[in-house]
Amino acid sequence: MERVNILYRGPLSSCNYSCHYCPFAKRRETASELVHDRDCLKRFVRWLEVRTHRQHGVLFTPWGEALVRSWYRAAIVQLSHMEHVARVAIQTNLSATLNWLNEANLERVAFWCTFHPQEVTRARFLRQCQRLETAGARYSVGCVGLPQHADEIRSLRDELPAHVYLWINAYKSKDRPTDERLSELFTQIDALYPVNAKYHQSRGQECDTGRTTVSVDGQGNIRRCHFVQEILGNMYEQELDALLFRRPCPNATCGCHIGYVHMPALKLKPLFRQNILERILSSS
Numbered sequence: 001m002e003r004v005n006i007l008y009r010g011p012l013s014s015c016n017y018s019c020h021y022c023p024f025a026k027r028r029e030t031a032s033e034l035v036h037d038r039d040c041l042k043r044f045v046r047w048l049e050v051r052t053h054r055q056h057g058v059l060f061t062p063w064g065e066a067l068v069r070s071w072y073r074a075a076i077v078q079l080s081h082m083e084h085v086a087r088v089a090i091q092t093n094l095s096a097t098l099n100w101l102n103e104a105n106l107e108r109v110a111f112w113c114t115f116h117p118q119e120v121t122r123a124r125f126l127r128q129c130q131r132l133e134t135a136g137a138r139y140s141v142g143c144v145g146l147p148q149h150a151d152e153i154r155s156l157r158d159e160l161p162a163h164v165y166l167w168i169n170a171y172k173s174k175d176r177p178t179d180e181r182l183s184e185l186f187t188q189i190d191a192l193y194p195v196n197a198k199y200h201q202s203r204g205q206e207c208d209t210g211r212t213t214v215s216v217d218g219q220g221n222i223r224r225c226h227f228v229q230e231i232l233g234n235m236y237e238q239e240l241d242a243l244l245f246r247r248p249c250p251n252a253t254c255g256c257h258i259g260y261v262h263m264p265a266l267k268l269k270p271l272f273r274q275n276i277l278e279r280i281l282s283s284s
């Protein structure tokens, strides 16, 4: 049976950073909202704990930053010890403590780390990367390709271990003409930058979301991906396996790596293979 990847996005929607382009910047939640998020996550972990009939992968893709919350760290540790969870990964700004790493099975844990030069110094971010490195944890590192961060991104590349994949997300803005020199620099650093810099025509195209990868919210509602709002079913009321089958993409375009990486036409999956959730190139 093929592995099924679940992109979990619970109600949490807050962050300790304040990136100017982000709606979750410095957003705070009430105590009861946080308790609700924790309860949703616990329910998800309990659900997955007994789904031993096939291999699963989990990627936490929160609105905001989740690793600063103890219940996400506990969930990662718990899931990493389940034989049927091949991979548990999280998108993070890497600001949280990493003292818990030795409790996890690092064969299965991975990190999709984003560097925000306006929020944290490169030295501090690299110290956190070094902690992952020393612990033997799997991770990718990336940055939003803002022109004002070009020097920081170049330095980050120089200072990261050579084996670590540094991805760059294009800052797509209708008001900003393409800067060819910047594109060239970013493409030298991340050969897949040009793939990220465009919106891929996707309507009617094959996409493996809804078959091998799904997006799940805190209530258990299943969508094929984060970008198609149609609900396929609910994991707490229906068997997930029964909802998994091939469907063409209904959206006009797909412009996010987390989505278009599942389009067979782009031939990206073979580049990431079993590390697809944490965005690590299989050659790195």
Ligand code: SF4
Pocket (backbone or CB within 6 Å): 015, 016, 017, 018, 019, 022, 023, 024, 025, 026, 063, 064, 065, 093, 116
């Ligand atoms: S670190 Fe991420 S979630 Fe937090 S404000 Fe910046 S972009 Fe938003």
Ligand code: SF4
Pocket (backbone or CB within 6 Å): 202, 207, 208, 209, 224, 225, 226, 227, 228, 248, 249, 250, 251, 253, 254, 255, 258, 259, 260, 262, 263
């Ligand atoms: S191509 Fe993108 S938008 Fe379309 S179904 Fe796949 S991930 Fe979703």
